[in-house]
Amino acid sequence: MELLTYSLENKGNLPVYMYLYECIKNDILTGKILPGERIPSKRVLASHLGVAIITVENAYAQLITEGYIISREKRGYYVSEDMELSSLPIDRSGELPILSDNEKAAKVETSPLLADFSVNSIKSDSFPFDSWAKLMRRNMLDHEAGFLQAPTGKGVYELRKAIADYLYKNKGMTVDADRIIVGPGTEYLHHILIQLIGRSCFVAVENPGYKKVGQIYETNGVRVIYIPVDEKGMKIDRLKNSNVKLVHLSPAHHFPTGTVMPIHRRSRLLNWAAEQDAYIIEDDYDSEFRFEGRPVTTLYSMDSSNVIYMNTFTKTLAPSIRIAYMVLPEKLHRRYNEKLSFYSGSVSGFEQYTLAAFISEGYYERHIRRVRNQYKKCRQEMLSALEESGILECIEITEDKAGLQLAFRVRPEYLKNAVGLEQKALENGVKIVPFTAYCYGNGEYYGDRYLLYYSDTEKSRMISAFCVIKKLLKN
């Protein structure tokens, strides 16, 4: 093992830990450090480079999250062995990510329950009505005739440009605004994709996952394959020898497991798509809600030729705002222009112009930051309520790094009492969601796991609620 030496003067505007992350990633991608090779301990590298240990820790954490390195207990850090690097360009990502479109997530309910962890209930006061109304009004005065024109099928150019700039600045993605298609929700965008790709092939979706995606394709006469998810995300080996031409997944944060697909599986996936002339829908729906480290690099940034990047404003702004978008790879974009450019705009011009100003004038980033902090606080409250309730004796948190919910599994010794847990909890006034609700067919593999959506329930009530579950598990 050689000591890694990087000149910190070249870091530019990047925080030190991100620069370090980029340098090590580069060395791995270019083969300077080999798969299986051990890398220095945090303490050693920190002292060697003259930086704080926490800085190295943060860089390593990001590398682990993205699958470049692994940590072996009591033995140190190693470059991941199952890399298949081939043709992975290096991207330059930014700081923040965005949130998005799944329709259930932010339903507001007044409930007679002790605690409802089945839907997100904390966003009701977070929509920036004032700025939104101000921009809408200003647009109405400014744009006059243009503001009233029918938006084109792809969407208003100003909005597509604002999205492209945002993606560049915040995720390091280089996106041609012309290849962005705006629609009133991801469902509409899937309909467009069906028209582009046709109905004779198969579509693959994650299992467990958002069931609605498969439902949309099936309802439209496209055959759907449900592919199991393991601890590294979708088992992409199952795609081989299939007639799959379109794969839907969320590599940055799988729902509901929270898995981040590691780099080696990502590159295998991209290689498969290139060989098969297939497309990957990268649904980055909750990428703005990663609480620790940088946003995860997008598949699109790794290789955009077969990736359809999809995201939505529904989760970050409000469920009532129906605006989502996708970035088409070049081939599909050409097909769109030939075949589907006759369509009219599908989203109100008023709201498109308003959102364009909202993004390009920085309101959106500030809003995201505010909402993310709000979630972070809720998450912290929930984590300490879990701690204080003593329930961690019976359950283990499996995911709390990102998204709008925590995931937990029941510890093996308490599994016998976990049968019908959600029903028993509900009878006692506590609503939780089992993973099996998101499984297609036999979901037994996930029979021990549950979700807790963040909630603005006060902490003392949360503690009581967790005590209820603890009692049920301990019997």
Added chain:
Amino acid sequence: MELLTYSLENKGNLPVYMYLYECIKNDILTGKILPGERIPSKRVLASHLGVAIITVENAYAQLITEGYIISREKRGYYVSEDMELSSLPIDRSGELPILSDNEKAAKVETSPLLADFSVNSIKSDSFPFDSWAKLMRRNMLDHEAGFLQAPTGKGVYELRKAIADYLYKNKGMTVDADRIIVGPGTEYLHHILIQLIGRSCFVAVENPGYKKVGQIYETNGVRVIYIPVDEKGMKIDRLKNSNVKLVHLSPAHHFPTGTVMPIHRRSRLLNWAAEQDAYIIEDDYDSEFRFEGRPVTTLYSMDSSNVIYMNTFTKTLAPSIRIAYMVLPEKLHRRYNEKLSFYSGSVSGFEQYTLAAFISEGYYERHIRRVRNQYKKCRQEMLSALEESGILECIEITEDKAGLQLAFRVRPEYLKNAVGLEQKALENGVKIVPFTAYCYGNGEYYGDRYLLYYSDTEKSRMISAFCVIKKLLKN
């Protein structure tokens, strides 16, 4: 011939001519006056009932428009002979109609042309920004949490209720708000229909007509039959022995000919649909813009069991507002609930609530009245410019009663110079649209016809423009 006697005390709130129209229609539908029977002259009936001749004239005009009676030159008025009445319930229609969704129509352009009659260019200043912004703001303050919730797939209930009330009040249609589906344009609604009806049957559309409708179905793998239109609308005999399960038409005002489908053909169409278990999409897209007489009775009012009533707010409010709706017949509604209720809302909740208030608080009716008057004025300007230019020597106006454009045909003696007229006119700075642009396949039958969209071009320029065309025709 017996003299018709009606007691005018029963007329309620109806204008006398409308009451008279209803009475005579009733007598025809119930067989009190028989097909082929002569009815009194305007003068005789007016004196018999003690009303003004103009009142009877208006009532007769509406009966003629809808095909109940015909006028034989120098011989008087007769009940139409080709009635097939069967099962036609009598409806109670109101006063005003609405406009709508075809996406091209209201494009605003600054043009170096002498006159552009190819797109509607007069609505740019008519959108009621103030009331809209006021209601939007009030809703933002009032609704709080509810306003931010995801709208259901069918749309926000408040909006569907407001639409149902509007249809009752203004068109006499009895509509269950629950059967209304709101979408971001009629294109989206056609996609929903494809999912409800499937891809194995044929869809019939009008030829000439809005080409986009056929295009949507073809793009989605549904086979389309283009059915010719004669002076009574779609030749529905062509539907017999076909595998057509869905027919799209605009019986109140066919585009571009302006034909109103007469009652006997309507009832044949309804009977055919009932026998074949097929559905009729009644696209009432410009029904708010009938300038003379009452709105034409809808097919839906005659028999709603196989009629999908479709309309949009795009034409009446602004092309940038993407809100359309359809009313599903009971069977399809049940199928929607079973199969498609998983879809999320497709139109911004903000705009749905705003439009709901805009309609239910009377702003919409006032707006329509204002816009209709504006169009009426433009039409009048255009008609007098046509008159003053002397072009009526060479052309004949074939339609000016409704819609956002006039239609004309070149008189037979000038046809030899009409070849390539739109091109020659364009070279001279005048843009007009030939009917053939809306024909599928061989459109020769309409080779002598053109459209003139209303325009805010000043009258003197219009006169010059018409002189250009006259010169081209006279050579």
